[in-house]
Amino acid sequence: MVIDKIKRVFSNALGESGEDEYLEIDLEQEGNKQAKILVKLFTLNQYEDVNPILNALRDGYTIAIVDFRVLKQKDPVELKRAVSKIKKTIDALGGSIAGHENLVVATPSFAKIHKELPPVKSVNKLEGY
Numbered sequence: 001m002v003i004d005k006i007k008r009v010f011s012n013a014l015g016e017s018g019e020d021e022y023l024e025i026d027l028e029q030e031g032n033k034q035a036k037i038l039v040k041l042f043t044l045n046q047y048e049d050v051n052p053i054l055n056a057l058r059d060g061y062t063i064a065i066v067d068f069r070v071l072k073q074k075d076p077v078e079l080k081r082a083v084s085k086i087k088k089t090i091d092a093l094g095g096s097i098a099g100h101e102n103l104v105v106a107t108p109s110f111a112k113i114h115k116e117l118p119p120v121k122s123v124n125k126l127e128g129y
Contacts, residue, residue: 037061037062038062038063039062039063039065040056040062042056042066042067044066044067044068044070044071044079045071047075049071050085054085054086054089057086057089057090057106062108063111064106064107066103066104068083068104083104090106090108093109094108094109095109096111096115
Protein backbone atom coordinates (compact mmCIF):
# COMPACT_ATOMS: atom_id res chain seq x y z
CA MET A 1 0.00 0.00 0.00
CA VAL A 2 1.02 3.65 -0.29
CA ILE A 3 1.82 3.99 3.43
CA ASP A 4 4.17 0.99 3.25
CA LYS A 5 6.00 2.59 0.30
CA ILE A 6 6.38 5.85 2.22
CA LYS A 7 7.72 4.05 5.28
CA ARG A 8 10.17 2.07 3.15
CA VAL A 9 11.51 5.15 1.32
CA PHE A 10 11.62 7.16 4.53
CA SER A 11 13.51 4.50 6.49
CA ASN A 12 15.99 4.13 3.61
CA ALA A 13 16.55 7.90 3.43
CA LEU A 14 17.29 8.21 7.12
CA GLY A 15 20.05 5.64 6.75
CA GLU A 16 21.69 7.61 3.95
CA SER A 17 23.25 11.04 4.30
CA GLY A 18 23.37 11.70 0.56
CA GLU A 19 20.87 13.13 -1.87
CA ASP A 20 17.23 13.96 -1.30
CA GLU A 21 14.87 11.18 -2.28
CA TYR A 22 11.26 11.21 -3.27
CA LEU A 23 8.40 8.82 -3.76
CA GLU A 24 5.90 9.47 -6.51
CA ILE A 25 2.38 8.38 -5.67
CA ASP A 26 0.20 7.71 -8.68
CA LEU A 27 -3.38 8.57 -7.85
CA GLU A 28 -4.73 6.63 -10.85
CA GLN A 29 -5.19 3.75 -8.47
CA GLU A 30 -7.57 5.96 -6.49
CA GLY A 31 -9.60 6.98 -9.53
CA ASN A 32 -7.99 10.38 -10.24
CA LYS A 33 -6.21 10.10 -13.59
CA GLN A 34 -4.51 13.51 -13.67
CA ALA A 35 -2.89 14.41 -10.36
CA LYS A 36 0.36 13.04 -8.99
CA ILE A 37 1.63 13.72 -5.52
CA LEU A 38 5.27 13.62 -4.48
CA VAL A 39 6.31 12.71 -0.97
CA LYS A 40 9.78 14.17 -0.94
CA LEU A 41 12.44 13.78 1.71
CA PHE A 42 14.72 16.72 2.47
CA THR A 43 17.66 17.27 4.81
CA LEU A 44 18.37 20.66 6.36
CA ASN A 45 22.14 20.88 6.71
CA GLN A 46 22.20 24.67 6.55
CA TYR A 47 19.70 27.51 6.37
CA GLU A 48 19.99 27.81 2.57
CA ASP A 49 18.63 24.27 2.19
CA VAL A 50 15.18 25.67 2.97
CA ASN A 51 14.78 27.14 -0.55
CA PRO A 52 14.31 23.85 -2.46
CA ILE A 53 11.77 22.80 0.19
CA LEU A 54 9.78 26.00 -0.27
CA ASN A 55 9.90 25.69 -4.06
CA ALA A 56 8.61 22.11 -3.91
CA LEU A 57 5.78 23.12 -1.58
CA ARG A 58 4.83 26.07 -3.77
CA ASP A 59 4.48 23.73 -6.75
CA GLY A 60 1.46 22.40 -4.90
CA TYR A 61 1.89 18.64 -5.34
CA THR A 62 4.62 17.88 -2.82
CA ILE A 63 4.42 16.66 0.75
CA ALA A 64 7.78 17.49 2.32
CA ILE A 65 9.37 15.40 5.06
CA VAL A 66 12.31 17.38 6.42
CA ASP A 67 15.07 15.90 8.57
CA PHE A 68 16.66 18.79 10.49
CA ARG A 69 18.94 16.77 12.79
CA VAL A 70 22.19 18.18 11.30
CA LEU A 71 21.13 21.83 11.48
CA LYS A 72 19.77 21.32 15.00
CA GLN A 73 23.22 20.21 16.14
CA LYS A 74 25.09 22.89 14.16
CA ASP A 75 23.00 26.00 14.72
CA PRO A 76 19.66 25.95 16.58
CA VAL A 77 19.03 29.64 15.76
CA GLU A 78 19.29 28.96 12.01
CA LEU A 79 17.03 25.93 12.46
CA LYS A 80 14.40 28.13 14.09
CA ARG A 81 14.62 30.60 11.19
CA ALA A 82 14.30 27.83 8.61
CA VAL A 83 11.30 26.19 10.29
CA SER A 84 9.67 29.60 10.71
CA LYS A 85 10.09 30.28 6.99
CA ILE A 86 8.57 26.89 6.10
CA LYS A 87 5.67 27.54 8.48
CA LYS A 88 4.95 30.99 6.97
CA THR A 89 4.91 29.49 3.48
CA ILE A 90 2.61 26.65 4.56
CA ASP A 91 0.27 29.13 6.25
CA ALA A 92 0.12 31.18 3.04
CA LEU A 93 -0.63 28.05 1.02
CA GLY A 94 -3.32 26.88 3.44
CA GLY A 95 -1.44 23.68 4.22
CA SER A 96 -0.43 21.87 7.38
CA ILE A 97 2.83 21.50 9.26
CA ALA A 98 3.80 19.27 12.16
CA GLY A 99 7.05 18.33 13.82
CA HIS A 100 8.30 15.39 15.80
CA GLU A 101 11.79 14.92 17.27
CA ASN A 102 14.11 15.66 14.30
CA LEU A 103 11.45 15.82 11.59
CA VAL A 104 8.98 18.29 10.13
CA VAL A 105 6.19 17.26 7.78
CA ALA A 106 4.72 20.00 5.60
CA THR A 107 1.78 19.57 3.24
CA PRO A 108 0.01 21.82 0.74
CA SER A 109 -3.69 22.58 1.08
CA PHE A 110 -4.96 19.26 -0.33
CA ALA A 111 -3.56 17.29 2.63
CA LYS A 112 -4.06 17.89 6.33
CA ILE A 113 -1.99 16.48 9.19
CA HIS A 114 -3.95 14.89 12.00
CA LYS A 115 -2.50 16.41 15.19
CA GLU A 116 -4.96 15.19 17.82
CA LEU A 117 -3.61 12.87 20.47
CA PRO A 118 -5.71 9.92 21.56
CA PRO A 119 -7.35 10.40 24.97
CA VAL A 120 -5.39 9.06 27.91
CA LYS A 121 -7.29 6.57 30.03
CA SER A 122 -7.35 7.43 33.68
CA VAL A 123 -6.66 4.53 36.00
CA ASN A 124 -7.53 4.83 39.65
CA LYS A 125 -4.85 2.84 41.43
CA LEU A 126 -6.82 2.73 44.67
CA GLU A 127 -9.80 1.05 43.05
CA GLY A 128 -10.44 -2.41 44.41
CA TYR A 129 -8.18 -2.10 47.46
